[in-house]
Amino acid sequence: MDFDFFFNNLPQLTITGLAFGAIYALIALGYTMVYGVLQLINFAHSEVFMYGTFATLWTVWALTGSGGASGMQLVGILLLALVMSMLTSALVALLLERVAYRPLIKRNAPRLIALISAIGASFVLAELMGLRDRVTGWFGLDDTLDRYVSGARINASMSGVVNMPNVDIFGIPVKTVDLLVIGAALLMMVVVDQFVRRSKLGRGIRATAQDQETAALMGVNPTRTIQMTFLIGGLMAGVAAFLYMLKIEVTKFDVGFLLGVKAFAAAVLGGIGNLRGALLGGLLLGVAENWGAALIGTEWRHVVAFVLLVVILLFRPTGLLGESLGKARA
Amino acid sequence: MSNKTSKAGGFRARVTGLPKPVKFLGWIVLALLAYALPLLEPPFISTPGVDFGGVLFVVTMYGLVALGLNIVVGYAGLLDLGYVGFYAIGAYTVAILTSFHANWPLLLALPVGMLATLLGGIILGTPTLRVRGDYLAIVTLGFGEIIRLVAVNTEWLGTSKGISNIARPPSLELFEIPHLNWDTGVPLVDFNDSTTFIEFGVLDQIPYYWMGLTVVILVLIADKLIKDSRVGRAWEATREDEDAAELMGVPTFRFKLLAFATGAFVGGLAGGLYASRQSFINPQSFLLLFSILFLAAVVIGGQGNRWGVLVGAVLVAYLPQRFREFDDFRVLVFGLALVALAILRPEGLFPPRRTVRAKQLEQELDELEGAHDGHDGEAAARA
Numbered sequence: 062m063d064f065d066f067f068f069n070n071l072p073q074l075t076i077t078g079l080a081f082g083a084i085y086a087l088i089a090l091g092y093t094m095v096y097g098v099l100q101l102i103n104f105a106h107s108e109v110f111m112y113g114t115f116a117t118l119w120t121v122w123a124l125t126g127s128g129g130a131s132g133m134q135l136v137g138i139l140l141l142a143l144v145m146s147m148l149t150s151a152l153v154a155l156l157l158e159r160v161a162y163r164p165l166i167k168r169n170a171p172r173l174i175a176l177i178s179a180i181g182a183s184f185v186l187a188e189l190m191g192l193r194d195r196v197t198g199w200f201g202l203d204d205t206l207d208r209y210v211s212g213a214r215i216n217a218s219m220s221g222v223v224n225m226p227n228v229d230i231f232g233i234p235v236k237t238v239d240l241l242v243i244g245a246a247l248l249m250m251v252v253v254d255q256f257v258r259r260s261k262l263g264r265g266i267r268a269t270a271q272d273q274e275t276a277a278l279m280g281v282n283p284t285r286t287i288q289m290t291f292l293i294g295g296l297m298a299g300v301a302a303f304l305y306m307l308k309i310e311v312t313k314f315d316v317g318f319l320l321g322v323k324a325f326a327a328a329v330l331g332g333i334g335n336l337r338g339a340l341l342g343g344l345l346l347g348v349a350e351n352w353g354a355a356l357i358g359t360e361w362r363h364v365v366a367f368v369l370l371v372v373i374l375l376f377r378p379t380g381l382l383g384e385s386l387g388k389a390r391a
Numbered sequence: 392m393s394n395k396t397s398k399a400g401g402f403r404a405r406v407t408g409l410p411k412p413v414k415f416l417g418w419i420v421l422a423l424l425a426y427a428l429p430l431l432e433p434p435f436i437s438t439p440g441v442d443f444g445g446v447l448f449v450v451t452m453y454g455l456v457a458l459g460l461n462i463v464v465g466y467a468g469l470l471d472l473g474y475v476g477f478y479a480i481g482a483y484t485v486a487i488l489t490s491f492h493a494n495w496p497l498l499l500a501l502p503v504g505m506l507a508t509l510l511g512g513i514i515l516g517t518p519t520l521r522v523r524g525d526y527l528a529i530v531t532l533g534f535g536e537i538i539r540l541v542a543v544n545t546e547w548l549g550t551s552k553g554i555s556n557i558a559r560p561p562s563l564e565l566f567e568i569p570h571l572n573w574d575t576g577v578p579l580v581d582f583n584d585s586t587t588f589i590e591f592g593v594l595d596q597i598p599y600y601w602m603g604l605t606v607v608i609l610v611l612i613a614d615k616l617i618k619d620s621r622v623g624r625a626w627e628a629t630r631e632d633e634d635a636a637e638l639m640g641v642p643t644f645r646f647k648l649l650a651f652a653t654g655a656f657v658g659g660l661a662g663g664l665y666a667s668r669q670s671f672i673n674p675q676s677f678l679l680l681f682s683i684l685f686l687a688a689v690v691i692g693g694q695g696n697r698w699g700v701l702v703g704a705v706l707v708a709y710l711p712q713r714f715r716e717f718d719d720f721r722v723l724v725f726g727l728a729l730v731a732l733a734i735l736r737p738e739g740l741f742p743p744r745r746t747v748r749a750k751q752l753e754q755e756l757d758e759l760e761g762a763h764d765g766h767d768g769e770a771a772a773r774a
Contacts, residue, residue, distance in 0.1 A: 102525060161730055170737030173470065177690045180683055181729025188723035195719065322532070329529045364540045367533035374530050378522045
């Protein structure tokens with residue numbers, strides 16, 4: 062136990078933890094919404110996130126060129142990367158719904174088989190990215206796209222593109238990128254929460270989560286609502302992917318797996334199906350993990366996360382805030 | 392549809408109608424064929440480029456794990472995403488006792504490993520089984536990962552370097568059995584290529600397969616006995632409706648724990664045998680991915696049907712080895728196959744008879760209701 066280090070760096074550790082937690086929370090949103098509406102674990106959501114990281118990376122690569130960029134130009138590039146990331150993730154999420162879930166939902170298949178279908182889809186998506194050099198090779202494009210597809214199975218990095226300074230807050234040096242990540246994630250969470258609570262589509266989502274048949278009788282199209290759920294989850298995963306790339310700067314075809322597991326754990330921690338629970342769970346998981354890593358050692362980071370999850374579920378078997386996408390007040 | 396099922400029913404009726412000795416003989420022949428499979432090395436089935444005996448051994452291990460997990464998922468309806476943790480406990484206990492910290496013979500270490508896993512199942516199950524449904528899935532997933540990460544980070548467990556020189560089963564070198572050779576298109580007995588009965592060496596993996604197959608058969612028999620007993624019925628009742636079962640006087644928690652522990656026991660057995668064959672284990676052998684593959688085997692095969700899950704295990708373990716030509720594309724193709732199977736056979740390849748019957752009944756009810764609602768013309772046309 063390294064208490065000296067822990068207490069001397071407590072503010073920084075907390076802020077970094079919150080930044081990680083914010084990313085978990087954004088991904089957790091996708092899990093939690095799909096679970097709230099369909100009661101199934103969207104195992105492939107991690108790949109939705111992974112495609113977002115690559116969309117960000119490639120957009121930045123394509124637009125910065127060799128000289129790099131700075132000032133307003135860089136801001137523009139980053140905004141475009143964010144949009145591309147959100148679009149890509151949303152597209153993958155919609156595709157997933159169409160191919161891997163809708164045929165099963167229509168037939169009222171057992172829920173476990175939907176999980177298997179999702180696992181299969183997750184393998185396919187991850188491997189397609191991991192074999193992108195081969196896949197483009199079939200079309201003879203691997204030379205033209207060499208920069209983007211070579212080294213398909215190793216890390217791809219955009220480090221050095223964005224250099225953000227540290228700022229001092231009350232005498233504590235804080236990384237700007239952490240603040241940006243936390244702020245953006247909180248903003249997106251509030252937007253989604255208000256959208257689900259106040260808009261007509263959001264009401265449809267809540268109604269479908271409560272009782273799909275009755276909602277359909279009241280004129281809510283279930284297929285479209287499910288699509289919307291996947292779309293929102295995908296968009297948020299895109300934002301998470303963009304923020305992740307700002308913070309970590311490195312991605313790989315299998316980057317989604319561990320993050321997905323963590324994000325799902327965050328969703329469960331807060332109470333799956335509960336949007337505010339996802340936020341709380343994500344932030345809590347991120348901070349606890351970072352504190353634990355500082356106290357016991359970085360190699361125990363993931364153990365801390367899982368132990369926290371298990372302990373909380375033992376005392377609150379439906380998560381911290383309980384499960385309630387359907388029960389959210391209008 | 393109904394025509395087809397009645398035909399299948401006819402075949403089943405004819406098989407079950409056979410006199411008992413004939414049936415028994417049939418099982419013996421089937422078992423002998425299974426034992427002889429690696430010696431026959433039939434073309435198309437045997438794996439080019441990889442040792443066929445080794446592949447078959449892995450298939451039997453997956454079969455064993457699938458049978459164990461089937462008790463948890465299929466019979467008791469508890470979604471377990473951390474099953475590989477039990478596999479790891481079994482393997483690590485055997486590894487520690489036979490090589491790392493002691494020098495026990497395998498036949499002593501294996502039962503201890505199984506007991507340790509059983510205990511592990513009870514310790515993990517007691518708190519977690521109060522959690523229901525998908526929460527249970529994530530809690531078990533967490534436990535599976537914790538076990539692996541503890542192994543990675545603990546010096547006493549060999550960290551990520553793993554443990555080597557794990558004891559092999561004792562050999563009994565009795566006689567040599569030649570293989571068949573299909574190179575010329577006709578099967579020829581090849582005396583240059585033979586397997587010693589039973590030598591658990593490094594090169595020839597076939598005796599391990601025989602050992603694995605024997606264990607699978609024993610577990611199958613035990614599985615049938617348990618499933619047809621009061622315990623099996625209690626599991627099914629708990630799976631179908633936990634509250635109703637509790638009201639009917641089934642102590643659901645105790646039976647869930649029993650299912651969890653029994654599944655863990657079988658998983659530990661598989662892990663111990665695997666460690667002994669590999670003679671080397673490290674945490675990489677117990678990734679979360681394997682839990683998922685095990686679950687895929689159970690669900691693809693048809694959860695709740697012991698033969699179905701065996702078929703599922705064969706598919707999951709064997710196909711990626713058989714189609715090594717695809718090499719890099721193996722996982723991709725496997726994923727595609729999972730999606731296709733899920734969409735085409737949502738009940739699994741071989742759903743248990745009870746599920747099939749329930750489905751038929753539902754269909755009949757639907758038809759009756761349809762007729763009742765005034766679709767007389769349609770019903771008449773069908774008749």
